[in-house]
Amino acid sequence: MCYAIPGQLIEIRENGGGVVDYFGEKRNILLDLSDAAVGDYVYAQGGILVRKISTEEALEILSLWKDKFFELKKMDERLSHFSESDLPANTLQILQKVNLKKPLSRQDMLALLKLEDPRELKVLYELANHIRHREHDNASCIHGIIEFSNHCRENCHYCGIRSDRVVKRYRMSVDEIIEVAQHAVDEYGFKALVLQSGEDPWYDEKKLVKIVSTLRAMGILVFLSIGMRDKELYQKLYQAGARAALLRFETSNEDIFRQLRPGASLHERLTLIKQLKSMGYIIATGFIAGLPDETPEDIVNNILLTQSLGPDMYSFGPLIPAIDTPLAAQSKLSIDAMLKIIALTRFVDPDSNILVTTALETLDASAKKIALLAGANSMMINVTPMEYRVFYQIYDNRADRNQTVKVGIQSALDLLYSLGRAPTDIGVVEATLTS
Ligand code: SF4
Known part of the structure; x- marks a missing residue:
């Protein structure tokens, strides 16, 4: 049984890093195998290349995954949508800061921790999921x-x-x-x-x-x-x-x-x-x-x-x-x-x-x-x-x-x-x- 998707190593950098491609999506990794070469199919975990696999095995796994991969992406995109709706001004202001990648103050953080209204909490979680998806x-x-x-x-x-x-x-x-x-x-x-x-x-x-x-x-x-x-x-x-x-x-x-x-x-x-x-x-x-x-x-x-x-x-x-x-x-x-x-x-x-x-x-x-x-x-x-x-x-x-x-x-x-x-x-x- 295999549930991790292999990727193709498409770049090796001088600093010991590299880039792996998953159906066109690129991820930075650390190379931890001396014999990995550009073009190899690999498994990475936690951002570290842990294993090479044969091209034949990789292509077989990828062919099983191809449609599902894009189907899943679409579903995640849909589920990570968020709308500000009609939030109170203070909460809205803090969440807008987050969405605009501005740093939160301690006061902002405390204000969010104290939220209790289910509507506000819903938007808080949706925004966190949206950012997870964005990153x-x-x-x-x-x-x-x-x-x-x-x-x-x-x-x-x-x-x-x-x-x-x-x-x-x-x-x-x-x-x-x-x-x-x-x-x-x-x-x-x-x-x-x-x-x-x-x-x-x-x-x-x-x-x-x-x-x-x-x-x-x-x-x-x-x-x-x-x-x-x-x-x-x-x-x-x-x-x-x-x-x-x-x-x-x-x-x-x-x-x-x-x-x-x-x-x-x-x-x-x-x-x-x-x-x-x-x-x-x-x-x-x-x-x-x-x-x-x-x-x-x-x-x-x-x-x-x-x-x-x-x-x-x-x-x-x-x-x-x-x-x-x-x-x-x-x-x-x-x-x-x-x-x-x-x-x-x-x-x-x-x-x-x-x-x-x-x-x-x-x-x-x-x-x-x-x-x-x-x-x-x-x-x-x-x-x-x-x-x-x-x-x-x-x-x-x-x-x-x-x-x-x-x-x-x-x-x-x-x-x-x-x-x-x-x-x-x-x-x-x-x-x-x-x-
Ligand atoms: S939490 Fe403390 S007591 Fe428990 S396993 Fe860890 S070190 Fe030991």
Whole structure:
């Protein structure tokens, strides 16, 4: 099964970049294969060329996609239309600024976060979707995620696998992780896999290098989500072939951070995110929304701090209180509160990639669809074996806990197609590979 569309490499630049053509639509990429040549058909993920495929295979896939690709584009164009209708003057003025690509002030951002009127919210989300379409056309990306260990040395108050909580712990062996990844690539056609765990030093440099280099050799984008590990380890993993890292800072408010992550330092976390960026990693970062004592000003600061880190992908989700954790009694955010954050992020950083997180889906069963129509453009599918998935409960009743990989893929594709989205790569702005 293959659901990512290959493109043709039409240009190679001296800075390590290149251009891939998808049915006439051009996307900048980073070349990460020394033997790729102009004219080759390739797969790119997260803006990185991950694999060449034969011309014969590519043409066969493209012939299946050709009509559908243009059909989907038309549908997305139709669905991303927005009209200002009869909005109150203040809201209209702010949204016009957004549409004219003018920067928003903090006051503007706060005013949008405080909107409650359904008519105004409707236009807010439509405009965010319109901008997503303007910047990315109908391209969406899907990554697989393997949650390979729920051991964690940290004790974050909001987390269901914190070290103090009694849960059944598991670790997948190196061979098992490789086997699951190989199956996800061969059987399901994944081109990017996120390796996620608690902060678990049992996976030392030797084990992680073996996993990363083996997965990279499968021709996929290897995406790490392993928490605060040493800078030197991340450097070694980059050399082994990892190219993306997900590390959220969780909150820009130092007092809240200190309270919820005992013994951890926001400064050290931000420093590591910046170091990963300068090593050459594609960065996904963001925050948790709905933490105790959080104010709308904190949300604005969270969005602006994420932006200042220059992420390739924004990853933020609502707090879903987990039982037997210090935040078990915290109330959940409304879906509109989260959609406003997504829309606002799209306004602040128009060409960003915004992930629909599982936490959001857990908050509301239809969240994936409405988030994709409010500015989001990226999704993950859980490929962790079912026997482990039930124990990676960072919060309760996760939306994907009982969903097989096949069902997860099919529902993701059905959703993307119903919205006119095509699973092409999302491309990157100009950048240079570091080695
Ligand atoms: S949030 Fe991450 S670091 Fe904190 S306890 Fe959970 S898995 Fe560990």
